[in-house]
Amino acid sequence: MTDQLTPTAESKSVDAAPRRAYRMPRLMIRGRDLTAEAVFVGLVGILLLVAALTSDTFFTQTNLTNLLKQMVTTGLLAFGMLVVILTGGIDLSVGSVVAFAGIVTAGLVSGLPIPVAMAVGVASGILFGLINGTLVARFGLAPFVVTLAALTTIRGLAFVYSEVPIAPEDPAFFRLGSALLGPIPVSTLIMLAVFLAGGVFLGRTPAGRSIIAIGGNAETVRLAGINVRRYVILAYTISGGCAGLAGVILASRVGIAQPSVGVAFELDAIAACVIGGASLAGGRGSAKATLGGVLVLVVINNLLNLYGVQSFWQQVLKGLIIIAVILVQRTRLPGRTLT
Amino acid sequence: MPELSVTENLLLGDFPRRAGLIDWPAAHRQARELLARIGFDAIDPRTPAGRLTVARQQMVEIAKALVSEPTVLILDEPSAVLAGSDLDRLYALVRDLAARGTLVIYVSHRLAEVLDLATSIVVVKDGKVAAVTEPDRTSEDELIRLMAGRRLEQIYPDRRPGRGAARLEVSGLSRAGEFREVSLTLHAGEIVGLFGLVGSGRSELAQCLFGATQPAEGEVRLDGRPVRFRDPKRAVAAGMALVTEDRKRTGLVPGMSVRDNIALTTMHTTTRAGLIDTGRRRRAVTGMIERLRIQPPHCAGMPVATLSGGNQQKAVLAKWLLREPTVLILDEPTRGVDMATRVDLYRIVDDLARTGLAVLLISSDLTEVLGASDRVLVMNQGRITGELDPDRTTEDEVLAYSIGQAA
Numbered sequence: 204m205t206d207q208l209t210p211t212a213e214s215k216s217v218d219a220a221p222r223r224a225y226r227m228p229r230l231m232i233r234g235r236d237l238t239a240e241a242v243f244v245g246l247v248g249i250l251l252l253v254a255a256l257t258s259d260t261f262f263t264q265t266n267l268t269n270l271l272k273q274m275v276t277t278g279l280l281a282f283g284m285l286v287v288i289l290t291g292g293i294d295l296s297v298g299s300v301v302a303f304a305g306i307v308t309a310g311l312v313s314g315l316p317i318p319v320a321m322a323v324g325v326a327s328g329i330l331f332g333l334i335n336g337t338l339v340a341r342f343g344l345a346p347f348v349v350t351l352a353a354l355t356t357i358r359g360l361a362f363v364y365s366e367v368p369i370a371p372e373d374p375a376f377f378r379l380g381s382a383l384l385g386p387i388p389v390s391t392l393i394m395l396a397v398f399l400a401g402g403v404f405l406g407r408t409p410a411g412r413s414i415i416a417i418g419g420n421a422e423t424v425r426l427a428g429i430n431v432r433r434y435v436i437l438a439y440t441i442s443g444g445c446a447g448l449a450g451v452i453l454a455s456r457v458g459i460a461q462p463s464v465g466v467a468f469e470l471d472a473i474a475a476c477v478i479g480g481a482s483l484a485g486g487r488g489s490a491k492a493t494l495g496g497v498l499v500l501v502v503i504n505n506l507l508n509l510y511g512v513q514s515f516w517q518q519v520l521k522g523l524i525i526i527a528v529i530l531v532q533r534t535r536l537p538g539r540t541l542t
Numbered sequence: 543m544p545e546l547s548v549t550e551n552l553l554l555g556d557f558p559r560r561a562g563l564i565d566w567p568a569a570h571r572q573a574r575e576l577l578a579r580i581g582f583d584a585i586d587p588r589t590p591a592g593r594l595t596v597a598r599q600q601m602v603e604i605a606k607a608l609v610s611e612p613t614v615l616i617l618d619e620p621s622a623v624l625a626g627s628d629l630d631r632l633y634a635l636v637r638d639l640a641a642r643g644t645l646v647i648y649v650s651h652r653l654a655e656v657l658d659l660a661t662s663i664v665v666v667k668d669g670k671v672a673a674v675t676e677p678d679r680t681s682e683d684e685l686i687r688l689m690a691g692r693r694l695e696q697i698y699p700d701r702r703p704g705r706g707a708a709r710l711e712v713s714g715l716s717r718a719g720e721f722r723e724v725s726l727t728l729h730a731g732e733i734v735g736l737f738g739l740v741g742s743g744r745s746e747l748a749q750c751l752f753g754a755t756q757p758a759e760g761e762v763r764l765d766g767r768p769v770r771f772r773d774p775k776r777a778v779a780a781g782m783a784l785v786t787e788d789r790k791r792t793g794l795v796p797g798m799s800v801r802d803n804i805a806l807t808t809m810h811t812t813t814r815a816g817l818i819d820t821g822r823r824r825r826a827v828t829g830m831i832e833r834l835r836i837q838p839p840h841c842a843g844m845p846v847a848t849l850s851g852g853n854q855q856k857a858v859l860a861k862w863l864l865r866e867p868t869v870l871i872l873d874e875p876t877r878g879v880d881m882a883t884r885v886d887l888y889r890i891v892d893d894l895a896r897t898g899l900a901v902l903l904i905s906s907d908l909t910e911v912l913g914a915s916d917r918v919l920v921m922n923q924g925r926i927t928g929e930l931d932p933d934r935t936t937e938d939e940v941l942a943y944s945i946g947q948a949a
Contacts, residue, residue, distance in 0.1 A: 412818065416802065427861065
């Protein structure tokens with residue numbers, strides 16, 4: 204028997220050639236590797252095909268409009284989550300922020316103009332994000348712990364604000380969440396605008412590139428003369444702002460704000476990022492792919508509802524489907540994990 | 543695994559057990575015996591591996607390889623982070639293993655040790671075997687020629703003709719547990735070598751000069767003005783650049799492209815209407831790739847981790863050159879870098895110095911320090927113990943200063 208051991212500094216370094224567990228055929232178009240995109244489009248295609256073949260109701264306008272509305276909450280939360288995940292962090296507090304922002308907005312509607320009340324709701328999310336980010340970046344606390352504490356604190360605050368659901372009577376309150384522009388809900392357009400702006404932010408601004416680089420290697424970024432703390436705080440603030448906006452839109456769509464809404468929303472947001480190929484270790488992920496992840500997740504949810512699958516089984520199935528999708532998505536990795 | 547103790551790293555799950563539970567005293571005893579057998583008994587097996595110096599970690603790695611008593615042992619640059627008595631122990635160990643019938647494949651760029659240790663030498667260049675020879679039939683010069691395709695005298699550029707005004711003046715700089723009362727001056731247009739063994743405080747000094755850590759005492763002047771960098775951001779803004787000793791951990795963002803890595807230091811200034819000006823970035827990055835001859839030439843979009851060690855180092859350097867710094871600190875810039883790329887790096891740094899940069903070259907490679915610098919400072923246990931003229935000193939003298947045994 205022959206043992207081969209290479210105990211060295213270099214052998215563990217990035218110099219070592221990447222090792223692939225297996226090799227799959229790759230789709231190259233103009234020098235770019237589009238395998239992952241192709242897999243993804245195929246996946247969504249299959250999902251939609253299954254939907255068309257097995258459900259009479261999926262491709263009705265009512266259902267599609269409904270689906271687009273359902274996308275908004277998960278979509279907004281997923282983008283904010285993506286930004287935090289890119290830094291190598293996690294934001295577990297978003298579901299509670301959704302509840303808090305919604306209930307505060309609904310509560311203020313009676314005394315303030317609706318846009319102002321809504322702005323306050325979003326601002327509360329931004330403030331929570333700022334606090335989360337500061338605790339993580341300036342005091343060096345673990346993101347998981349900070350945002351877990353925020354999850355329960357903010358949920359508590361929502362109940363402190365109002366133990367019972369608040370249903371504003373002014374019909375103008377429902378407009379943000381239910382207005383349509385042609386067949387497309389306005390709220391969906393807002394979410395798409397966030398993704399569009401978010402894509403530009405992550406791809407083209409120094410702040411966005413810094414956030415991705417921080418997730419890849421924060422010390423390198425710090426030594427390159429970049430203010431790492433500032434951008435980590437910014438990431439959590441964006442996530443908080445997105446959650447605040449999602450909360451306001453959700454309350455407006457449902458027409459009633461509940462302090463108990465949004466439990467486990469953070470899980471769907473994280474799942475959407477991961478399905479879109481984001482690495483929970485940070486440094487890898489894109490707005491476009493995350494939007495794809497949101498689409499997959501929402502279509503699955505919608506189909507299971509149309510089939511009338513019992514909600515507990517829905518949860519089981521959703522978990523299994525997420526694992527399957529992630530296994531397929533793994534083909535986008537060049538077989539090498541960042542350590 | 544830096545969080546785990548040396549014992550855990552060594553035994554890696556193969557622990558002695560008693561009643562199904564790990565028998566820790568026995569495990570530590572086993573680890574201690576293992577370390578003692580290879581002459582490294584100074585290491586306490588209970589310390590977390592990450593707290594050890596790089597040199598000590600290297601020894602633990604070597605000890606780990608020996609746990610399974612291999613018949614073939616491949617050591618890839620085992621001496622890269624070792625010096626002094628640690629080196630002697632490593633050599634003794636390798637000889638002992640070979641004498642007892644282990645086949646040792648020893649990968650190294652230190653030619654003296656290769657000639658000293660090996661019974662058969664394989665020279666590899668550009669992924670091909672360039673020659674197979676034996677120590678008695680070859681010489682350092684010939685090995686260099688086989689590796690680099692040129693002679694030793696052609697490796698290091700001529701010394702710089704003279705020096706300009708003082709750029710960086712350091713006086714009495716101290717930081718607890720790292721370095722004490724360090725004073726040195728870097729002039730425009732010179733390369734100052736800083737030699738010291740691992741643990742002598744060289745890298746800590748570099749980090750402190752760069753604002754990554756704060757000194758307890760002392761003064762730093764940049765171009766005559768007193769400065770105190772509270773963070774690297776301010777140091778960079780003032781014209782300082784630091785190529786760190788660990789490319790992967792502090793020099794690169796391995797998952798990002800070559801382009802993103804090279805543009806990292808300049809993206810905040812390369813914007814138009816708040817967005818990164820991709821045209822300007824592309825021109826700047828391709829310009830650097832051409833100027834530093836980073837291979838392959840069209841690597842801008844490739845993940846930086848796919849480049850060879852030497853080309854990664856060039857990418858790190860490119861990142862800093864785009865900032866047009868006035869003081870450049872290089873910490874072990876040629877570690878794990880092949881000979882041909884080293885020659886490139888020496889030439890690039892020489893060019894920079896000739897245009898007025900002040901360069902501090904930190905290295906534990908004696909030949910390099912003496913070959914590439916205009917002056918050599920030696921550090922031992924956190925103090926500068928000597929300043930030598932590379933043309934009038936010997937490797938032995940530099941080494942003597944570095945272990946505190948100079949006359």
